[in-house]
Amino acid sequence: MHLTWPLFLNLVISGLALGGIYALIALGYTMVYGIIELINFAHGDVYTLGSFFALAILTMLGATGELHGWVLVVDVTLAVVGAMLLCGLVGMAIERFAYRRLRNAPRLAPLITAIGVSFILQNLMQLWKGPSPISFPVVIPIVTYSVGGVTIQSTQILVIVLATVMMAALQLFVYKTKFGKAMRATAQDRDATQLMGINVNLTIALTFFIGSALAGAGGFASGVYYGSTWFFNGFAAGLKAFTAAVLGGIGNFVGAMVGGLLIGLIESLVAGLISDQWSTVAVFVVLVLVLVFKPTGLFGTAVAEKV
């Protein structure tokens, strides 16, 4: 395909929107891995669950299509906040019942458990909404802005803005609040943190809550962006977001955001310039290359390996 500037910029824009969603999911992987060294395999399904929750809330509010004015603002806020809260609670429940007992078990045991949880969530969603993809109301009016051949859609703007707001809020939370400090301390040294009188269990539960809530926001964003959702979406999206977290350096927040955007760009560019069929393969090749040649990722030097 002949590459022109407008085409390239269009691909970059859709890559950024895609990357914003991946970044929101990747943050959850990175937070959980940073604090308990677990690849939370079920995280991608929590993200899908977010789109299901958002869909359910929008359906309850009677929003089946384009909305305008105050209704739009209120409904979108309710859907996002509701999906985040519910996903956060699901994440906490998963941690409590499936992972907590295994905190001191050999490393692979919780990973296998997480795979099991992932399958359980997928099937629960399949029971809920059936095995086929379902349509998601595109609540915001679709407007296309065009400047010199470069186009950007209102849904893309929504996704990018939502992701940016969430990431900024997370930064504030992690670096400016007491809980954020407790979280960083627990990630550094769980035993010492406990000796300082910090409730480690609560901190870990909160980490799951926040990570899952971000995934819930991502779920809403993907619903509006694609106009549909599917119980199995989380598998591929989760793997790509995990790749993003690893690419950025697992355990590192900024890394997860940058990694997410990069993976979104890679996927969009490969799909646009080579072929859609190879975009997934390209992302996995990135995963393998990063893990093999630079397992600490781009920003991962800060987190030393715990023995």
Next chain:
Amino acid sequence: MATLVSKPKRSQRELIRIGSVIAAGVFAVLIPIVDGNAGQINVLVNAGIYLMLAIGLNIVVGYAGLLDLGYAAFFAIGSYAYAIVASPQFNIHVAFWPMLILASLVAALFGIALGAPTLRLRGDYLAIVTLGFGEIVPQTFLNLDGITGGPNGISNIDGATLFGYKFGLDPVPYYYLTLVLIALSLWFAVNLRQSRLGRAWMAIREDETAAAQIGINTTTAKLAAFALGASFSGLAGVVNAGLLTLVSPEQFKFNVSITVLSMLILGGMGSLTGVVVGSLLLSILNFYLLPQAGNLLGQIGIHVDVTNYRFMIYGFILVGMMLFRPEGLIPSRDRKAELHVTEPDPAAVHENAEYGGGGRP
């Protein structure tokens, strides 16, 4: 390490074991003679193919402790290796038997090729990279339309022929072939475990650093595990392709890898008896219980495709086993000791169920 059982008791156990193996073998040989229903036999061959996969994956996951989440990739490679050279696709018709060996060699080579980049990785990263390979391989088969037929796959694959006797679409000869291959695989796997290599794997599984310190070449040993594990999958792939006469990328998804892994975890990783039992239990669940349950629900007016939800059951198996019995239903003795070694003692579990009991002093 657990203490060895005293001599006389051991030989008694040995006798019981040999007796039950022979009994199971005789029973298996008699099944098609007693009930030759082709549908039933087909199901049994499928169960047998899964058992072969489980025996192979057990070498990688159970013996060497390398969590391979993309094992279906090698099954795909074995199946496609045969399909490409024994079908109208390129009008090449290589015979079944040499391909049985060749395809397992090809699978073994890919085992080495895909295993090599993962060698330096820690356990959980290794698992994710193998998962990545497990996704890349079927996707690549899907994309390379010219060679693999893309989403339609390759059809009209040649069946096996033995001394002029065509297996055709009759599952019974495939059943006996699978039985022979399972017997050989089990024999091979038992001997492998006792071998120098097998002991090296177990040392690596228990403590890789220590294993390297006592002079085990961990690189070679791990690559050997990937290669040997993959070769079983190659065998199973050829039988699968010959029996179905059709391969397509859909047959080798992550689901297959997880099904086989669930078999190992249910039965007990590293324990061959466990692997056989776990694999048979899940096959019974898949091929008999779930369809039956679907029928029953259908009779009372609930029309759900229950087989769609089998992965929910696998999910519960994975979670439940890891939480309550990580060593599996029929564990190998040393694996059990390993899995319980890092757990806090039972009293402490009650006292401090969660790490530190909430951070109070």
